[in-house]
Structure formats: structure tokens, C-alpha cells
Amino acid sequence: MIGDYGISPHYQHAAAYETARRSNPTRWSRSTRCWRQPEEMWINKPTEEPDPILALALIQIA
Template sequence: RQWIHQFVQWYNLEHRHSAIRYVTPGQRHGGEDTALLEKRQKLYETAKARNPYRWSGETRNWKPVNEVWLNPPKEIRAKDQKVGNSS
């Protein structure tokens, strides 16, 4: 039980998840993600403006993710795959 408790704490409060733009699930659930992502966007824009030759393309997408699914319905999965293939 102790191991599970420690894992859940780590996952929710420390682990930055790629599917939600590298914020923790706790930050996402608590509504803190929007401010954090705006701050990151400004930081990246400033860094790119200071030294544009370091950047070969656009900066990372820091816009908040609207929906997150653990087990999405087939329609959502098909839509996501279609979007992923076009970019």
C-alpha cells in the first residue's frame, strides 16, 4: 500500500505528462495548467526572439489540451489519428 500511495503521489504531483503539455495531472486537475502554459509560451517566444538562429522551426505548442481521454471512443481515436497524420 505504501508503494502504491507513493506512486500515485508521484504520478499526480510530480510527473509531467506529455499528453497534457508537460504539466502534472494535479496541475491540470487544479486548473493551474493554463497559466503555466502561457508562461512557457512567453519564455519560448522570448528565447526565439533573442536568438532566432537557434530555432529551425516553430516553437513547441503550449496551448492547453481541451480533452484528455483514458479510453477514448472509436470516433475520437479515428479523428485523432487523422489529425496526427496530417501534421
């Protein structure tokens, strides 16, 4: 989505943050925030390999 001036919100946030940092650098003891979003995010990431106990239970049920 494009903002008011044809600039995406990502660039607006990054520019505002950098401007504030340059105007008063003593307020920041570390680097500024990384505004990039992660490519994927999981609350409970599925396991790569099936759980052997669960697989055994499913075999016994069948």
C-alpha cells in the first residue's frame, strides 16, 4: 500500500526513524530498529519429522 506521498509505509517509518536519530544521536545507544518483516512466522512450527510415538500409536490403532 502506498502512503500520502507515493512512498510505502516501510520507507516512511525508516526515514522518520533515521531523521529522529540524526537530529538527536545521544538518545540511541544501539543501532536503529530493522523494519523488514520476517519472511515467515510460526507460533508452533510443525516438526520436520513425524513424532515416532505418535506414529506408533496410529499404527496400533489401525
